[in-house]
Amino acid sequence: GAGVSQSPSNxxxxxxxxxxxxxxxxSGHTALxxxxxxxxxxxxxxxxxxxxxxxxxxxxxxxxxxxxxxGGSVSTLTIQRTQQEDSAVYLCASSLVGEASTYEQYFGPxxxxxxx
Amino acid sequence: GQQLNQSPQSMFIQxxxxxxxxxxxxxxxNTWLWYKQDPGEGPVxxxxxxKAGELTSNGRLTAQFGITRKDSFLxxxxxxxxxxxxxxxxxxxxxxxxxxxTFGKGTLLTVNP
Numbered sequence: 001g002a003g004v005s006q007s008p009s010n011x012x013x014x015x016x017x018x019x020x021x022x023x024x025x026x027s028g029h030t031a032l033x034x035x036x037x038x039x040x041x042x043x044x045x046x047x048x049x050x051x052x053x054x055x056x057x058x059x060x061x062x063x064x065x066x067x068x069x070x071g072g073s074v075s076t077l078t079i080q081r082t083q084q085e086d087s088a089v090y091l092c093a094s095s096l097v098g099e100a101s102t103y104e105q106y107f108g109p110x111x112x113x114x115x116x
Numbered sequence: 117g118q119q120l121n122q123s124p125q126s127m128f129i130q131x132x133x134x135x136x137x138x139x140x141x142x143x144x145x146n147t148w149l150w151y152k153q154d155p156g157e158g159p160v161x162x163x164x165x166x167k168a169g170e171l172t173s174n175g176r177l178t179a180q181f182g183i184t185r186k187d188s189f190l191x192x193x194x195x196x197x198x199x200x201x202x203x204x205x206x207x208x209x210x211x212x213x214x215x216x217x218t219f220g221k222g223t224l225l226t227v228n229p
Contacts, residue, residue: 004158031215042120042204042219043159056216091158095215100164102215103149103208107158 004108012114021077021111025094033093082115122220137223138189139205148188149206195227
């Protein structure tokens, strides 16, 4: 079946502009995650959605970052007034929910964001 | 917060050689995960370890959950060119935040044919 898809695959934007990154999770996966991967670094947790529960936003680095998940499926990560330090690959993942299922997170290919 | 230290940072090996990499933590993990990331792709889960001392294989890959629960290692036997990529260890958050995975910085593996 179809995996996690993300769009756009690449985004170049000017400092100060807003950007929206989209994630389509695997159908039936109720959990959705956003991570950020800076050059040469591991993945940094940003936000977690699970069903209709309030999202865990504890990983968002500043109030310029926000995310929503509509209808329990597609998610959008928005970065307002982008800064050069926001340049990174933004990865989305989805999973079923359960002790072991939670760790089996399926990742999309990511959106490479470059802020000039 | 939790931190995972991976070593080595990078490896250059010849096709057919065996590879070993490890991951250590200052805090205890109840689960260890090993992911592989190919260029331009998201990470893919290779092996999950749930019990201290557990040794688990997936084809040519073998991973072990350290007895102290503060380390894990991954071995790749008879490497092939498609093993190239970045290997990450990861562990879940504590308490009710087990979905919040912490990742190491990765080991970059290059295999020369």
